[in-house]
Amino acid sequence: MNDFTQQVFAFVYQVPVGKVATYGDIAKLAGMPSHARQVGKILSNLPADTKLPWYRIVNSQGKISLQGERGDYQRQQLAAEGILLSAHGSISLRTYRIVTS
DNA sequence: AGCCTGACTCCTA
């Protein structure tokens, strides 16, 4: 367990209901702008019963990176929080992203 | 060390 991992957990936990963040956002907030991929790796190691809202993290295109069952579950959770998908099946970052660049 | 693999991103066309 290193500091970066701790930071990632902390920031992901802070994403409010109905909002999303990108892997890059979390990495940047954690002080490692080039570690977006690591964020994904860390989330992939989370236990199934984690309290962390990992499903609020999507890629920079506002799309779900996960495939198969996991991806369906993530979409389901987001929909349950009122996050609607655009016509092309992607999330409007302009509307839901917590970080405004 | 080298090579491959990802829940990634940016730049360019």
Added chain:
DNA sequence: CTAGGAGCCAGGC
């Protein structure tokens, strides 16, 4: 908006 290519970095072999 999409597609391709390059950069990125930790891990496993």
